[in-house]
Amino acid sequence: MKRLSRAICTTLVSATALAVAQPAAAQSVPNAPTGPVETQYYANGPFATITTRSTAACDTKGNQCDVFYPANIAASTTRLPLVVWANGTASTPDNYTIWLKHLASWGFVVVATRDQQTGYGNTALDSLAYMQAQDTNPASPFYQRIDFAHVGAAGHSQGASGAANAMFHSGGVIKTTVTFELPNQNWCNPADNCLLTPTLTGGSGSIFYVSGTADSLIAPDTQSGGTQLNSQTAYYNATPAGMLKAKGLLKGANHNDITGTPGCGLLGFLKACANGVYGYLGFPTAWLAWQLKGDTTAGAAFKNGTGEFFTANAWQGRVSNIP
Amino acid sequence: MRIRHVVLLMISAVAAAIVVFVAWPGSEPQAPVGGTVVIRPVTPAVSPVPAPVPEPSASVPPLHSPVETAILASIGDPRAELRDVVTRRDAPQITCGEKRTARDPVFRRFVWLGHLKMLATDDGSPDFGNIAAVCGEGQPVP
Numbered sequence A: 001m002k003r004l005s006r007a008i009c010t011t012l013v014s015a016t017a018l019a020v021a022q023p024a025a026a027q028s029v030p031n032a033p034t035g036p037v038e039t040q041y042y043a044n045g046p047f048a049t050i051t052t053r054s055t056a057a058c059d060t061k062g063n064q065c066d067v068f069y070p071a072n073i074a075a076s077t078t079r080l081p082l083v084v085w086a087n088g089t090a091s092t093p094d095n096y097t098i099w100l101k102h103l104a105s106w107g108f109v110v111v112a113t114r115d116q117q118t119g120y121g122n123t124a125l126d127s128l129a130y131m132q133a134q135d136t137n138p139a140s141p142f143y144q145r146i147d148f149a150h151v152g153a154a155g156h157s158q159g160a161s162g163a164a165n166a167m168f169h170s171g172g173v174i175k176t177t178v179t180f181e182l183p184n185q186n187w188c189n190p191a192d193n194c195l196l197t198p199t200l201t202g203g204s205g206s207i208f209y210v211s212g213t214a215d216s217l218i219a220p221d222t223q224s225g226g227t228q229l230n231s232q233t234a235y236y237n238a239t240p241a242g243m244l245k246a247k248g249l250l251k252g253a254n255h256n257d258i259t260g261t262p263g264c265g266l267l268g269f270l271k272a273c274a275n276g277v278y279g280y281l282g283f284p285t286a287w288l289a290w291q292l293k294g295d296t297t298a299g300a301a302f303k304n305g306t307g308e309f310f311t312a313n314a315w316q317g318r319v320s321n322i323p
Numbered sequence B: 001m002r003i004r005h006v007v008l009l010m011i012s013a014v015a016a017a018i019v020v021f022v023a024w025p026g027s028e029p030q031a032p033v034g035g036t037v038v039i040r041p042v043t044p045a046v047s048p049v050p051a052p053v054p055e056p057s058a059s060v061p062p063l064h065s066p067v068e069t070a071i072l073a074s075i076g077d078p079r080a081e082l083r084d085v086v087t088r089r090d091a092p093q094i095t096c097g098e099k100r101t102a103r104d105p106v107f108r109r110f111v112w113l114g115h116l117k118m119l120a121t122d123d124g125s126p127d128f129g130n131i132a133a134v135c136g137e138g139q140p141v142p
Helices: A002-008 A036-042 A093-105 A122-135 A158-168 A197-201 A232-238 A282-293 A296-300 B002-022 B066-075 B126-135
Strands: A009-011 A049-054 A065-070 A080-086 A109-113 A146-156 A174-180 A206-212 A244-250 A315-320 B081-087 B094-100 B108-113 B118-121
Touching: A036 A282, A036 A296, A049 A093, A065 A093, A065 A122, A080 A093, A080 A122, A080 A158, A080 A282, A093 A109, A093 A282, A109 A122, A122 A146, A122 A158, A146 A158, A146 A282, A158 A174, A158 A197, A174 A282, A197 A232, A206 A232, A206 A282, A232 A244, A232 A315, A244 A282, A282 A296, B066 B081, B066 B094, B066 B108, B066 B118, B094 B126, B108 B126, B118 B126
Parallel strands: A080 A109, A080 A146, A146 A174, A174 A206, A206 A244
Antiparallel strands: A009 A049, A049 A065, A065 A109, A244 A315, B081 B094, B094 B108, B108 B118
């Protein structure tokens, strides 16, 4: 079985991943969690994690996929929810390992194509199909391990568009999406390589729009007017009322904070990264735990106006339609 | 009379000798003998119509700066064109200008964030004006 598994995936960093790095002490970094749900999911989950890479292409563009998953997946008595990840422009999963391992530590299997142009969502859907094939392959470590009734998507920047597009074009397989720094439609390049208005207004599922207050150039909270979707608020408002939806901005976070550690290096301004990923770990993970694992306490945090999300110190620009 | 004929004959002979001397083939250029090299002076051809200046072949792409190359690569359209491209001296990761593509053949303003490899295009909204403000020297870089 082990040999067969190796034929499917090559373990890259399993030895080091078994010891999951914990986030920095809550009060030592900006955007520390304040309430119980955010604090719970800000910390890494109970599972050690493994990262593997497909030995062959997993999408139609020829990219490989990285898969982040709990180390005890073979012993799990239940199938695990799946999160499909989409990278930002010119990025790979290597840029998001803290976030992706964090999700895996909470019991999610995360598949991430190494595609660097993910806006259309097609390669994210390809990676979903790859995992569906793995689930039917007795030689795969994911054989009958994935709960395809609970699939979510998440992505950053262009990949936020890709994650949303993947959900809206998945035929209902993908149930929810978390978008990080979803760019204004000004930034669509080419013009259709983004979340288009008709796609959003005709869609279904649930969606959590996440951005940072320092990302005013690419993914601002509000816009000056017009019918284009040039702000998080415009995207939120255009999302059908029948969809569960929420929106919030992490204070001080810039476009690439989800990729970084605190400070993001000496030239952080050149990386559009101010505080690092940590503030993003809590509520986005809680949203996925609610939508894909049935954690109703986590879901209650997003209750419109009164949930914990609305009193968290690190967040502003919050709105939801969660009853 | 006889003397006169003799003088005329002598004059004619001298004149003929002069003509023969001047027209002697030995004064013309000789045909080259095998193995010799003849260098002839090149005289520019005089033409009443100026010769056309050859234009660059259409298959030769124009030269682009590295930042222009990166922008065009992000557009992914071989027919895309840029003009008035200016990179901020105090923030070289930001470049602004105008572009047009095969699908959108009108020149439109753009803002390029090189450190993020992201390109914003003027959609006519006031929001693009907010983005384009970053093109100005000295403007804060978010």
